[in-house]
Amino acid sequence: MAAVDQYLSLWKEHHSLVDSNAPEALNRLRPWAATSLEKHGFPTLKDENYQHTDIEKILSPDYGINIGRVRINVNPSETFRCDVPMLSTSLFLVVNDAFAETAGCRDMLPNGVEISSLASYARNNPGFIEEYYGKIADISNPIVALNTLFCQDGVVIHVKKGVKVEPTIQLVNIFNNNAPLLASRRILIVMEEDSEAKVLVCDHTQAPKIDFCSVQVVEIVARERSRLDLYDLEESTHRTARLSSLWMRQDADSEVLLDSMTLYNGITRNEFHTRFAGRHARLRMLGMGIEDESRKLDTYSRISHDVPECNTDELFKYVVDDDAVGSFAGLIYVAEGAVKTEAYQSNRNLVGSDSAKMHSKPQLEIYNDDVKCSHGTAIGQLDEKQLFYMMTRGISEEQARLMLKQAFMSDVIDGISLPPLRDRLKLMVERRFAGEQTACSSCPVGCNDAHNDK
Template identity: 45%
Template sequence: MASEKQYTDLYRECRNQIFAHSADVMNAVRDAAFADFERLGFPTRKVERYKYTSMDKLFEPDYGLNINRIQVPVDPYKAFRCDVPNMSTSLYFIVNDEFRAALQPKENLPEGITVTSLSEYAKEHPEFVAEHYAKLAKTDEDGITALNTMLAQDGLLIHVEKNVVVDRTVQIINILRSDVDLMVNRRVLIVMEQGANAKFLFCDHAADDHAFLATQVIEAYVGQNASLELYCMEETHYKNTRVSNVYVEQQRDSRFNHNVITLHNGVTRNRLDVQLKGEGAECWCNGCVIADKSQHVDNNTLIDHQVSHCTSHELYKYVLDDKATGAFAGRVLVRHDAQKTVSEEVNQNLCATKTARMYTQPMLEIYADDVKCSHGSTVGQLNDAALFYMRQRGISEKEARLLLEFAFIGEVIDKITLEPLRDRLHHLVEKRFRGELTKCEGCKLCK
């Protein structure tokens, strides 16, 4: 297809420039990823995990790429404010797909945690990065992952060493900034060693009124008895397309908490794959989506129980208005040796208009006989009886609808363990339902 040909032609023509502006470890897997992309192409709707989003159409426009790594002029500290009140964070910036090394946080993190450029770290510690990079994100199984691997030149490296506990939340601000329509390809590698404990907040923002296409691949290793909390919040605009694949591997007695929140977007496609490889591992995966106009949000998850005595919980909720479309497909795989598995999967959706559309497909695939697993989904509209009850007590119809929607989505937000972030999201969600612009206070770039 033409949409694929433009990327294969680009790679052939610009291969030397791509290699020159990246690390040898990333380059080592680039040609193999290109061969996989040529073979696989963009997933079509015939591929089960992509049946609700047409990927080739998303990549069809001719976006620019910053292959020669020209630094985009922006000072995030002066131009952007994304503070969560009452939450002390260590703040880092990624502009498009480039880690801004000069913008180091003022607050010091404890010894034993590294937050830096993936490309630069790979040059200094090639063996460590080679051991983890492109191992969970297999390019021979997914065309989007292959495309990202063959084009990504930089990204973020997070390494938390053995038994290091990071009390301060690490906040990563991903800023999309360009004077033309732009495609960015970002990589994130997170390695949590045995007993490590840390929390990360990723915030995605579009700073210019241009069309952006952002692909992101996150690989996260959660070692024995380690704990990783990962919060991903998107507040972009209707011209933004985001395709994010998250791959997680958990070892014995580890804990993984993932929360994805979509407040403003254009087209969003999130994939989450979690492998529970050690007994006693636990994961909580939560999603919150608010969409209106013609926005589209597709969340696709796979929780792979490979060993016994593991636990997984999923809760995804959508509120769709106008002509928005949503999709959720969640598969829980319980393998033969995964006895004593406990798994719960819930997807609940609210269509505020008759023109909104929701597609939901919760799935259980169980090959063990001593498990406790459940799954379910609902799609409905606002409760007429509840609306009538509130109207009878002097509450306007608009306010009554807002209160019901807010209460519906609040169950997901209440599961966030960071209290300041939880309070901030309650505030942002209320503003979102009221139709107000949810840009951060003091943000000059979003005007």
């Protein structure tokens, strides 16, 4: 039986239960999602865009989906502490697939920014949800289709015209359950004209011995002259699978930074589908993957320059060690007529062992002459000359390797516009390379052993 069948039959048998626990605006799209899954199924390794992540295999276990919205008795909001101190964030949680607020999370937010459960926002503002929900993401994408089929809640970040949100909005996705679970997570970010916000999304898993699967869709609309920095930091476990598909439309003069950082994970597929819909918009994409042991990270990005005079700068860096597998496939598409496009893509990787693997596929498709574009990839090892030089100064080989790996990531880390996050991440990456299990060291929930538990 193909993996898709268990989801389709679950849907067929229980669609009224799914619908009864979700607002109409979300239910409306489910039949389309089902049709899409029936038609396309899940991609296999033969599918060109999924050559290195076996979606079929990831989704074949019966994780269990909480379609009845049974309240799972964990309360991490009381125990969760952010590992990025001094960020003075407004903290919101998604526990498994349910939105939760923390005390005082709205205290510092200005008027004109709405951060809410997707389900309740859909009940109170059905028009808004109809305008944006499922409008950017393509339902023929398997992750989008599966998410849409079962999505019952999520997060809305709606920043209204001209509103500049000062504290960083932090959203923490937490997995915590005593049995395997698949969560359909959904984030909808709408930046209206001239608005500004910085959003940090962190993924944590608090039960290291349980299998989890996150099927996440992020939809972003960045209207004219809006500015958004979106940081996404995964610190999960070996037994966590994450399938994330981000879809974005950028209107004229908007500026967006997408920064994807994978410090600890199990198997992760991160997709980015972005499109420029107005002139003079700018996109900066940064990515960092630190993969060791048997972890896997697969990044796919498709950046579509449909209009003239937009600018993309994309940099992804990986360090793969042990038996880890990394892959990067990035396409920058420049349409006919999208003149004066500037687009740069770079993927650079360090491979630290004989059995680690890195796949890289940088692509440019350009349909006009008046552009400045480049793309490149490099896969290599630590520089022996640098190692020797450091050792002649008394630095041990182990320490020198650690410092060089850290240095390799420095340009990605330096691209972070939040100084506390930048400083903190520097430390977290350093500790990560040193093999310390620190990522959640300040969080007392007890997943401190999570990162070493296979």
